Amino acid sequence: MLVDDGDNPSPEYLRAVRQMSGVERLRNMTALSEAVWQMLFLKLQARHPELSERELRRKVAEKLYQSDPRTLALLRETSS
Numbered sequence: 001m002l003v004d005d006g007d008n009p010s011p012e013y014l015r016a017v018r019q020m021s022g023v024e025r026l027r028n029m030t031a032l033s034e035a036v037w038q039m040l041f042l043k044l045q046a047r048h049p050e051l052s053e054r055e056l057r058r059k060v061a062e063k064l065y066q067s068d069p070r071t072l073a074l075l076r077e078t079s080s
Contacts, residue, residue, distance in 0.1 A: 040064070 009017075017025065040060045044051070051059070058079050065071040 037064070 020028070037060060040063055041056055044056050044059050044063075048056070048059075058075060061075055062072060065075070
């Protein structure tokens with residue numbers, strides 16, 4: 001089974017990733033990133049229907065960059 005729990009990827013997972021071209025890895029990473037972004041957006045939209053699309057996009061960015069204080073500061077600076 002292709003499993004990657006974050007710390008201990010399975011040998012099958014590593015083999016599958018190594019067999020991909022750089023373009024394939026990039027395409028897969030981009031698709032995954034877009035899916036995560038969309039899920040966060042929809043979750044926040046359901047919780048906060050009063051927010052505009054722009055405000056929701058900012059909240060998604062804040063969530064994605066929550067461990068980066070400099071990026072968070074820039075996001076908050078540009079939203080005021």
